[in-house]
Amino acid sequence: MALFTSCAADLVAPGPALAAARVLAATGAEVTVPRAQTCCGQVALNSGHPAPATRLMRHWVATFEGYDAVVAVSGSCAATVHHRFPRLLTGRWRPRAADVVERTWEFTQYLAQYGGGLDLALTGDVTWHDACHMLRSLGERAAPREVLGRVRGLRLHEAADREVCCGFGGTFALTYPEVSCAMADRKLADGAATGATHVVSSDATCLLHLAGRAERRAVRLRTLHVAELLAAALPDGPGSLAEVAAA
Amino acid sequence: MSAEGEGEGVSGGGEGEGEEVSGGERDFGTGERPGSSALRGAGRVPRERPEWAAGVRPGHRPLLPVVTADAVAREESARTAERLAARSRERPGDQWPEHVRALRERAAHIRRETLDDLESHLGALTARVTEHGGTVHRAATAADATAVVRRIAAEHGARLVVKSKSMVAEEIGLNPALEADGIEVVETDLGEYIVQLGDERPAHIIAPAAHLSRADVARRFDALAGAEQAQRPRDHSASALAGFARARLRADFRRADMGVTGVNFAVAETGTLALVTNEGNADMVTSQPRVHVAVMTPEKVVPRLADLGVLLPLLSHAGAGQRATVYQTLLNGPRRDGEADGPDALHLVIVDNGRHRILGTKYEDVLACIRCGACQTACPVFRTLGGGHAYGSVYGGPVGAVLAPLLDEHPGDAELPYLSSLCGACADVCPVRIPLPDMLVDLRADHAASRRGPAAAAWHAWSVLWSSRAGYLASLAGTAVAARALPRRALAALPAARRWARGRTLPDLRAAGRLRRAVRRTAGRGSRAARHRDLP
Numbered sequence: 194m195a196l197f198t199s200c201a202a203d204l205v206a207p208g209p210a211l212a213a214a215r216v217l218a219a220t221g222a223e224v225t226v227p228r229a230q231t232c233c234g235q236v237a238l239n240s241g242h243p244a245p246a247t248r249l250m251r252h253w254v255a256t257f258e259g260y261d262a263v264v265a266v267s268g269s270c271a272a273t274v275h276h277r278f279p280r281l282l283t284g285r286w287r288p289r290a291a292d293v294v295e296r297t298w299e300f301t302q303y304l305a306q307y308g309g310g311l312d313l314a315l316t317g318d319v320t321w322h323d324a325c326h327m328l329r330s331l332g333e334r335a336a337p338r339e340v341l342g343r344v345r346g347l348r349l350h351e352a353a354d355r356e357v358c359c360g361f362g363g364t365f366a367l368t369y370p371e372v373s374c375a376m377a378d379r380k381l382a383d384g385a386a387t388g389a390t391h392v393v394s395s396d397a398t399c400l401l402h403l404a405g406r407a408e409r410r411a412v413r414l415r416t417l418h419v420a421e422l423l424a425a426a427l428p429d430g431p432g433s434l435a436e437v438a439a440a
Numbered sequence: 441m442s443a444e445g446e447g448e449g450v451s452g453g454g455e456g457e458g459e460e461v462s463g464g465e466r467d468f469g470t471g472e473r474p475g476s477s478a479l480r481g482a483g484r485v486p487r488e489r490p491e492w493a494a495g496v497r498p499g500h501r502p503l504l505p506v507v508t509a510d511a512v513a514r515e516e517s518a519r520t521a522e523r524l525a526a527r528s529r530e531r532p533g534d535q536w537p538e539h540v541r542a543l544r545e546r547a548a549h550i551r552r553e554t555l556d557d558l559e560s561h562l563g564a565l566t567a568r569v570t571e572h573g574g575t576v577h578r579a580a581t582a583a584d585a586t587a588v589v590r591r592i593a594a595e596h597g598a599r600l601v602v603k604s605k606s607m608v609a610e611e612i613g614l615n616p617a618l619e620a621d622g623i624e625v626v627e628t629d630l631g632e633y634i635v636q637l638g639d640e641r642p643a644h645i646i647a648p649a650a651h652l653s654r655a656d657v658a659r660r661f662d663a664l665a666g667a668e669q670a671q672r673p674r675d676h677s678a679s680a681l682a683g684f685a686r687a688r689l690r691a692d693f694r695r696a697d698m699g700v701t702g703v704n705f706a707v708a709e710t711g712t713l714a715l716v717t718n719e720g721n722a723d724m725v726t727s728q729p730r731v732h733v734a735v736m737t738p739e740k741v742v743p744r745l746a747d748l749g750v751l752l753p754l755l756s757h758a759g760a761g762q763r764a765t766v767y768q769t770l771l772n773g774p775r776r777d778g779e780a781d782g783p784d785a786l787h788l789v790i791v792d793n794g795r796h797r798i799l800g801t802k803y804e805d806v807l808a809c810i811r812c813g814a815c816q817t818a819c820p821v822f823r824t825l826g827g828g829h830a831y832g833s834v835y836g837g838p839v840g841a842v843l844a845p846l847l848d849e850h851p852g853d854a855e856l857p858y859l860s861s862l863c864g865a866c867a868d869v870c871p872v873r874i875p876l877p878d879m880l881v882d883l884r885a886d887h888a889a890s891r892r893g894p895a896a897a898a899w900h901a902w903s904v905l906w907s908s909r910a911g912y913l914a915s916l917a918g919t920a921v922a923a924r925a926l927p928r929r930a931l932a933a934l935p936a937a938r939r940w941a942r943g944r945t946l947p948d949l950r951a952a953g954r955l956r957r958a959v960r961r962t963a964g965r966g967s968r969a970a971r972h973r974d975l976p
C-alpha cells in the first residue's frame with residue numbers, strides 16, 4: 194500500500210501523514226511512502242491553471258500506479274484524484290488514471306473497510322468538520338463517523354453546521370482573507386458550542402486555517418487530524434485527548 | 441379581488457389623467473398628475489446601502505476584494521448570514537425528499553432537452569402567443585429590450601407602471617430606462633418594494649430584501665410615512681408591515697397604466713406564461729393595468745404545459761421550501777371578448793442579452809437555471825457577505841459568479857469565479873443539477889488564459905519543478921532553509937504570508953521536509969511503524 198501524503202504534509206503539516214502511517218501499519222498493511230510523490234495538482238487547477246495541474250496529475254499517476262492500494266491522508270486530494278483526474282487526463286493517461294483511481298482511498302474510507310481489527314480507545318469530546326471536497330466531491334460523510342464510532346471512550350458531538358465550509362478553499366483563503374476568516378469564526382463558534390474540545394477533520398489544510406484563526410482569536414477549540422486522533426487511540430497511545438493536547 | 445371593479449374603470453377610463461384618483465389619495469405635492477402612492481415620501485427613506493449596492497450599477501466600482509472586505513465588516517452582514525443559514529439549515533445539503541428527488545431528475549432532463557432545441561421552442565411559443573392576441577418582440581441586447589418597452593409605454597401613454605419581480609428587468613436596467621422617460625415604476629413584490637425604497641439592487645434572487653431585518657423595514661416604512669402618523673404601520677409585526685405596503689400598493693395597482701412582469705416559465709406548446717408569487721402581486725400587475733409587458737430570456741421556455749407540473753413544485757421547493765407557492769398565475773394572452781379581466785394588450789419581450797454566446801459551449805448548462813436562488817442561500821460565501829450586493833453583479837452568489845462573466849457586462853465580473861471556496865454546496869441544492877463548482881473552475885481557467893503573464897509562467901515553472909522528485913525535494917529544502925534563515929518579520933512580509941496573517945497565525949514553514957526525514961528514519965530502522973514518542 195502506498196501512502197499519499199499530500200504536499201501540505203511535506204510543507205507544513207507532517208503530523209497527520211506520520212500518524213496515518215502508524216495507524217495503517219497497525220492494521221497489518223505494508224505501508225510505503227513513495228518518495229517520488231509530490232502534489233496532485235489541485236491548487237493549480239483551482240487557481241485556473243489546468244495545464245500545469247495536468248502535468249502534476251500525470252506525475253501522480255506514474256508514481257502511484259504500481260501499488261495495490263493508495264491511501265490519501267487528505268480528503269480533498271482524494272477527491273481531486275477521483276473527481277478531476279478522469280476529467281482532465283486524456284489519451285493513454287486516461288485509462289492509466291482510471292485504473293489507479295479505482296484503488297485510491299481516503300484514509301477513513303480505507304479504515305471503514307479494512308480497519309475493523311484495530312483496538313482503539315481514547316476518551317474525549319470531539320466534533321467532526323465535514324471538509325467540503327471529502328463530503329461533496331468524494332461523497333463521503335459516513336466513513337469518518339463510522340471509524341470514530343469504533344474508538345472506545347470518544348464522544349462525537351455533531352455541530353449544527355457541520356457541513357458548512359470552514360472558509361479555507363485553497364487560494365481563496367489568501368484572495369479573500371476577511372471572508373475566509375469570518376467563515377472560520379462561524380465554524381469555530383459552532384464547534385465550540387457543542388462542548389467539544391477538538392474539531393477533527395480529514396484535511397490538514399482546513400485545520401491549519403481553523404487553528405490559525407482559533408489561535409488569533411483565542412478560541413479554546415483545538416484542531417486534530419483524524420489520523421492523529423486514531424494514532425493516539427492505538428494501544429500504545431496516550432489514552433485521552435487531554436494528554437494529546439498537552440503533548 | 442376587491443380592486444377589480446376599479447381596475448376596469450381605469451382601463452375604461454382611457455387617457456383621462458388623474459381623474460380616477462380615489463378618495464383616499466390627495467395632494468402629492470408636485471402639482472402635477474398625482475404619481476405613485478406607494479412611492480410617496482420615498483425621498484425621505486435614508487440611503488443606508490454602500491455605493492456598490494445602488495439600484496443603478498455604478499459604472500466603476502472598487503476592486504472585488506475591497507468590496508467584500510467592506511461587506512464582511514458591516515454588522516448587518518453577520519445578521520443576514522445568520523438568517524440565511526437558518527433557512528439553509530431547514531434543508532440540509534443533498535438530502536432531497538423522495539418525492540422531490542424524482543422531480544429533480546425529470547426537471548434536469550426537461551431543461552437540457554429545451555436547450556438542445558431552443559429556437560424551435562421559441563418559434564412555437566411566439567406562434568401560440570400571437571394566436572392568443574399577444575405581441576412577441578425579440579431583443580438582442582439590453583438596450584434593444586428597453587427600447588421596445590419604452591416604445592410600448594409611449595404608445596399607451598403610460599405614466600405609472602407597476603412591476604412584479606423580474607431579474608431580467610434588473611439585468612437590462614428597465615426601471616432607470618423607463619424613469620428616464622418620466623415614468624414612475626413601482627415594484628410590487630414586497631421585498632423588491634423595500635429595496636426600491638432604499639435605492640438598492642435585490643440582494644437575493646427570490647428574497648430581494650433578505651439582507652434586511654424587520655426593524656430595518658420598519659425604519660424605512662416609518663420614514664416613508666413621514667409625519668403622517670396615521671399612515672405609519674400600526675406596529676412592527678411582519679403582518680402590519682405587509683399591510684402597510686399592501687395598502688399603499690393597492691392604489692397603484694388600480695391606477696397604473698402598464699404592468700411589467702418577468703416570466704418564470706413560458707410554455708411553447710400552449711403559449712402560456714407562468715408566474716409564481718407568494719403575495720398575489722403578479723395577478724394584480726397582469727390583470728389591472730391596460731397593458732401587460734412580460735420580459736423573459738430565451739431559456740425560460742419549456743416545451744409542454746405538463747412540464748409545469750414538474751418545474752413549478754420544484755421551484756417552490758428549492759427556492760422557499762414550499763410545496764407550492766401561494767399564487768401560480770397562468771396567462772394565455774390578453775383579455776378576450778366576454779372575459780372579465782386581463783389587459784387589453786399583452787407584449788412578450790424575449791431578450792437575449794448575451795445568451796446565444798453561451799449556447800453550445802461548455803457553459804450551456806447554466807442556462808438550465810430556473811432562478812430559484814437555492815444556490816445563493818446555500819452558499820456560505822454569499823451568506824457571509826450578507827447577500828448579493830458584494831458581488832457587484834445583478835445575479836450574486838454561485839449562479840451569478842458563473843453567469844455574470846459569461847454575460848460579459850462589466851469587466852469586474854471576470855473576477856467573480858474566484859469569489860468562491862469551491863465548497864460545492866451550490867451544486868448539492870441546485871434543483872436542475874447545474875455543476876456550478878466545475879464551471880467556476882473552468883471560468884478561472886478561461887480568465888487566467890486570457891491574461892498570459894507572469895502568473896501563468898510561474899505556475900508553469902512550478903509544475904515542471906514539482907513533477908520531478910529532485911525538483912520537489914529541492915524546493916522543500918529551500919523552503920525550510922528560507923524559513924529558518926529569514927527573520928519571522930521578513931517571512932511575514934511576503935504577499936501570501938501577509939494575506940494569511942490577516943486574521944490567522946502563520947503555520948510553521950520550518951516543518952518543510954520534516955516528513956521526508958522522519959520517513960527515512962523509520963525506514964532506516966526497518967520498522968514499519970514509528971512509535972508515538974518517536975515523532976519528530
Ligand code: SF4
Nearest residue numbers: 809810812813815870
Ligand atoms: S443555479 Fe440552480 S440553485 Fe442556483 S438559482 Fe439556478 S436553478 Fe437555482
